[in-house]
Amino acid sequence: MKNHVWRPLYVVLAVVALVLLARKVLVPADFGVGPRGYMYGWHRPSNEQQWKEVKVKYRTASFCMECHRDKYDEMKESPHRNINCENCHGAALNHPDDPRYLTIDRSRELCARCHTRLPYPTSSRGVMKGVDPKTHHVGLDCVTCHWPHDPRKEGHQR
Amino acid sequence: MIDRRTFCKNTLLIAGGLALPLSALELFDPKRLLAEKDQKGARWVFLVDTRKCVGCGFCVKGCKVENEVPYDANVTRTWVERYLVTSDGKTHIDSPKGARDGFPRKEIEIGHGKLEEIRDEDIEKAFFVPKLCNQCDNPPCVQVCPVGATYQTEDGVVLVDRSWCIGCGYCIMGCPYGVRFFHPVHHVADKCNFCYHRISKGMQTACVDSCAFGARRIGNLRDPEDPVTKVIMTERVNVLKEEYGTKPQVFYLGLSKEVK
Amino acid sequence: MMVHGEAWTLKEFFTYPNEYIYWTIQIVMYPFMTGLVAGAFVLSSLYHVFGVKQLKGIARFSLVFSFALLPVAMLPLMLHLQQPLRGIEVMLTPHFTSAIAAFGIVFTTYGMIVASELWFVYRKHFVETALALKAKERRGPGEQFACLLFSALTMGAYDVSHEALEADERAVKKLAAAGIPVACFLHGYAGFIFGSVKANALWMTPLMPVIFICSAVVSGIALCILTYIVTMEIRKALAARRPELPSKEELKSAESQVVVMTSRYLLMFMVAAITLELLDLVFRGYTAVKSWDILRSVIYERDFVNIFVVQYGLGNLVPLVLFLVPGLTIRRAILGTALVLLGVFMMRWNVVIGGQAFSSSFSGFMHYTLPIWPDSLETFKEGLGGALLVAVIPFCLFWILNKVMPVFKETH
Numbered sequence: 001m002k003n004h005v006w007r008p009l010y011v012v013l014a015v016v017a018l019v020l021l022a023r024k025v026l027v028p029a030d031f032g033v034g035p036r037g038y039m040y041g042w043h044r045p046s047n048e049q050q051w052k053e054v055k056v057k058y059r060t061a062s063f064c065m066e067c068h069r070d071k072y073d074e075m076k077e078s079p080h081r082n083i084n085c086e087n088c089h090g091a092a093l094n095h096p097d098d099p100r101y102l103t104i105d106r107s108r109e110l111c112a113r114c115h116t117r118l119p120y121p122t123s124s125r126g127v128m129k130g131v132d133p134k135t136h137h138v139g140l141d142c143v144t145c146h147w148p149h150d151p152r153k154e155g156h157q158r
Numbered sequence: 159m160i161d162r163r164t165f166c167k168n169t170l171l172i173a174g175g176l177a178l179p180l181s182a183l184e185l186f187d188p189k190r191l192l193a194e195k196d197q198k199g200a201r202w203v204f205l206v207d208t209r210k211c212v213g214c215g216f217c218v219k220g221c222k223v224e225n226e227v228p229y230d231a232n233v234t235r236t237w238v239e240r241y242l243v244t245s246d247g248k249t250h251i252d253s254p255k256g257a258r259d260g261f262p263r264k265e266i267e268i269g270h271g272k273l274e275e276i277r278d279e280d281i282e283k284a285f286f287v288p289k290l291c292n293q294c295d296n297p298p299c300v301q302v303c304p305v306g307a308t309y310q311t312e313d314g315v316v317l318v319d320r321s322w323c324i325g326c327g328y329c330i331m332g333c334p335y336g337v338r339f340f341h342p343v344h345h346v347a348d349k350c351n352f353c354y355h356r357i358s359k360g361m362q363t364a365c366v367d368s369c370a371f372g373a374r375r376i377g378n379l380r381d382p383e384d385p386v387t388k389v390i391m392t393e394r395v396n397v398l399k400e401e402y403g404t405k406p407q408v409f410y411l412g413l414s415k416e417v418k
Numbered sequence: 419m420m421v422h423g424e425a426w427t428l429k430e431f432f433t434y435p436n437e438y439i440y441w442t443i444q445i446v447m448y449p450f451m452t453g454l455v456a457g458a459f460v461l462s463s464l465y466h467v468f469g470v471k472q473l474k475g476i477a478r479f480s481l482v483f484s485f486a487l488l489p490v491a492m493l494p495l496m497l498h499l500q501q502p503l504r505g506i507e508v509m510l511t512p513h514f515t516s517a518i519a520a521f522g523i524v525f526t527t528y529g530m531i532v533a534s535e536l537w538f539v540y541r542k543h544f545v546e547t548a549l550a551l552k553a554k555e556r557r558g559p560g561e562q563f564a565c566l567l568f569s570a571l572t573m574g575a576y577d578v579s580h581e582a583l584e585a586d587e588r589a590v591k592k593l594a595a596a597g598i599p600v601a602c603f604l605h606g607y608a609g610f611i612f613g614s615v616k617a618n619a620l621w622m623t624p625l626m627p628v629i630f631i632c633s634a635v636v637s638g639i640a641l642c643i644l645t646y647i648v649t650m651e652i653r654k655a656l657a658a659r660r661p662e663l664p665s666k667e668e669l670k671s672a673e674s675q676v677v678v679m680t681s682r683y684l685l686m687f688m689v690a691a692i693t694l695e696l697l698d699l700v701f702r703g704y705t706a707v708k709s710w711d712i713l714r715s716v717i718y719e720r721d722f723v724n725i726f727v728v729q730y731g732l733g734n735l736v737p738l739v740l741f742l743v744p745g746l747t748i749r750r751a752i753l754g755t756a757l758v759l760l761g762v763f764m765m766r767w768n769v770v771i772g773g774q775a776f777s778s779s780f781s782g783f784m785h786y787t788l789p790i791w792p793d794s795l796e797t798f799k800e801g802l803g804g805a806l807l808v809a810v811i812p813f814c815l816f817w818i819l820n821k822v823m824p825v826f827k828e829t830h
Contacts, residue, residue: 004541004575004582005589008534011573015530019509027510035312039515040300043309047319054355057224058364082370087216091223113214113260114370120242120284124371125212133262231419237435251432251781269430269782289434298616304518305507324507325500327440328518334617336434336778340422345500401708402616418432418779 057091060084064092071149078150088148108133111142200313200378202352202407205386205395206288209412210373213238213286215260220368222258224353226343233339234258235350236290236365241416242266244280249416261286287417288374290365291316291337291350292398292406299329299338299349308347314379314407315354320346334402352376379407422500425797426789431782439774439786442800444494446770447808449608449630450637450763452491454812456605457638458484459532459597464683466535466594472679475672478539479649479825480642485532486816492525494808497799517611524607528600535593537571538586540823544571545578567822605634612769619709619780620716620773625698632691637762639684640755643677645816647752653826677751681741688758692734695765712780720775720783725768733761 034041064085065072075081086092088110089102117130137145147153221236222229237256243249252267265273297316300308307323310316323346330338330347341348353363357376361367366374377386389395395409398417410417423438458480464470465477496502508522537544548568551561575582606627612618613626650673657663699717702710717725740754771786789801798804 004573004577005538005585007573007575008530008537012530012534015526022506023510026506031306031511034309036310038513040297040310042306042511042513043317044306044319044322047317047321048311048354051317051351051354052358054225056356056359056361058220058367060361060367080370082372084216084368084370087220087368087370109259109262112262113216114212116260116262118213118261118264118284119278119281121281122283123212123285124210125286126284128212228419231421232424233421233436239432249781251779253432253435256435269433270428302516302518302615303513304516304521305504306511306513307507322504322507322511323501324504326495326498326518327500328516328611330436330440331615332617334778336437339436339438340440340500342419342421345422418781 055093057093058084058086059092059095060086064089067096074149078152080148080151106141106143108142111146111148115142198380201380202293202314202357203377203379203386203390204290204293204352204408205375205377205389205411206408207373207375207411208285208287208414208417210371211238211286211288212371212373213240213257213261214370215257216368216370217288217365217374218256218258220364221350221353224356224364225350227348228342229258231342232256233342233348235337235348236288239287239289239417240266240284241287241414242276242284243282243416244276245282246280250274250276251416251418257286283414285412285414287410287413288365289335289337289398290408291352292335292404292408293352295405295407296403298332298334298402298404302328302332304328311354315352315357316349317351317354318347318349320344323347334399334404335406422796425794426787426800428785428787429777429782430785431777432779433777433782433784434779437777437784439771439784441770441774442498442786443788443802443805444498444800444808446763446766447805448491448494448498449605449634449770450766451487451494451808451812452605452608453630453634453637453762453766454641455484455487455491455528455638456601456631457635457640458487458642459601459638460635461639461642461680461683463594463598463601466590467598470679472675475676476642476646476680479646480638481532481536481539482819482823482825483642483645483812483816484638485536486819487812488529488532489815490808490812493811494804495521497804497808517607517614520607524600524604528597528604531593531597531600535590535597536823537573538590538593541572541575541586542578542583543823543827544568545576548572549576571822602631606631612773617778618773619713619778620776621769623698625694626769629691629694629698632687632694633762633765635687636684636691637759639680639687640758640762643680643684643751644755644759645813646680647673647677647748647755649825674746674748677748678746681746681751681754684755684758685738685741688734688738692730709780712776716772716775716783720785721768721772724764724772729761729764729768732757733764734758737761 028044028046030046031044032042034043034045061072061075061084071085075083075085088106089104092102093099095102112133114128115130116133118125120126142148145154215238218234218237221227222234225235227233227235232255234256237253239251239253240257240261241249241251250266254261254263254267263273265275268274293310293314293316295314297310300310300316303309304326305322305324307319308316308329309319325340325346327340327347330340338347338349340346353361353365356363363374363376366376375386377384377390379387379390381387389411390409393411395411396413397406397409398413399406421438423440426442427438429437461473462477462481462484465473496505499505508519509526512519512522514520548565548571551557551565551568554561557565609627609630612621613623615621650669653663654666654669657666657669702713737754737757740750740757774784774786776783789797792798792801792803
């Protein structure tokens, strides 16, 4: 029994072996150092693909144009030409299959995002056409009088 | 009693022995490194023109929907700040709900649900500043991740591996810009990733698409013909908190010294 | 929908929308508990390595106590993690550019050193107990279990000859020596975790690891003295009833001698800790870089009571006076060590919570309201309940460990 002093070391080695074994089993096979080196690129590369596969919800105006050419053209001629359809109509997702209908946001709050008057002299907000929603025809939807696709036109014709 | 010599020898031996298991950890694979160095893809950067932003918050709304950050949760991947500088020299800043609904009130939010009223005639200058992840060249959040759950891709975007993040919050602490948070559904760290699923398909980010004023643009710094690259190269652009050495890659036009 | 951190964070003026107090009471408990572990171990090593004979009485005690504290140093982290089941990944894919990544390796290394040292210290006891139990003709189920346990603990090494025991003592000395740097590293790097966060103006200082080590040793020694006194009092009470134990007078003289000796070491480390902390504060005020404006309003206004009254006043100054006045009594030692523990706890609190008391925009503040009554698992884990759980467990473990490794029984 000369060597009893080494016995704790055997236990230690067993623990280390166990951890290394756990690494073999539990660590994803592709885990490693990426192009950005160990400091910024130590990762599981398959995760990049997972992020790329996230579903696109906003399909942009060019997608809406495919079916709603008339609306698209009307918008493009108006002062609202830079506003994306989906800002008010909601994300298209797989429309028209899913969802069948989009929920249009016609609330005053939506228009008020830009058209609440804020007197900011050095910001382009200061020169936006604006009203005070607390006094401007309270209770009425903006679209009653203003045609959102082309605000130069009057009223909401549906 | 052991003498100093044996003590030192033994200490070194033990320390060396303890360090041994480290060598069993495979950290670098030179072959893979070499193979991946050859290809040169994009380097995504962002350009924010604060002079164009009107604080409508459509970008925040679009981002939340596109990236499935619960709409009513008080965290967001991008947000817009409002700065009011008054004639007494004070700067008033707020960002109600990250400007998810824009800035529906003139009053400034000062926390605890209180509002501060500012008289119109006291305002010397006022502007809006959109914020998002800076996708830094030296991302401190990646450096401090203990398990390799957040990392930078070759095109410069910092991503979070949701299946590997342990949720320690060290990256949230490490970011000087406060862009990171715990996702209320997945319970892991989350942040803006320049809509990685969109830009890798040739699309633009959701916030860029929803901005009607051209205040937000995304570009590829490795493409000299990219209009964003041209602006960055030829105009006077600025970045946020350069002093942290993070080398942020979101560039700003018309940045003022008040911006935090 | 509630976001993590929203339940206990009050925001004032401008803070970034995603800023909350993400590191809460458990992250206060974590350096506090590792500090106790490291401090207790250093105390025991003073005897084993440097041969400070006067500490013999408390050396074994603090070694076992250090071992009892060890698993509890990990518990706050588990309670804090959003994905506690994935905690093992720190061992699987460590990212060593992160200060936290070394935790798994340093922690296990340290644990194994303490366990091995304990094994050598108690080997004779294990062997004797195992042999005595084996010799018994009839064993009850409890004794049967004890027999198995002690036989396993001997790891098959039944040699208790003089030479073998001397080999044990040499091993203890070496392990204790190796343990000191590892213990200091274990805790110093807890300081590094904070000191290296460049995004946090209050945390970022190279002094942080050193401050943490010094205050760790202070708190470790203080808790050892306190627990030692308490156990001695219990033994005194027992001695009155059971004549086979050492008499009350014998215990009393041994006790006050140990307490007086140990408190000297406590004072030394405390002076070092306070000096460094004040140096840090003075330096920040003098250099007054960009962040000083907001730091000043946190340190001198918002957290004034926590920092200057509780931490420096009650936690440092009062115990300093208590220990320095000649003729240290047991009662005064109890008060002094309890206040020292409070002071070190408040130091951790003021670092961890204080570091998040201001927004990284330097334009707003955040206030942490400790959840007292848990209304969800989250507010239990990161509230008073979780903290108390962490504080109580080491004493339970110590009680159990004491059954296997009696701290007061003479072995060698």
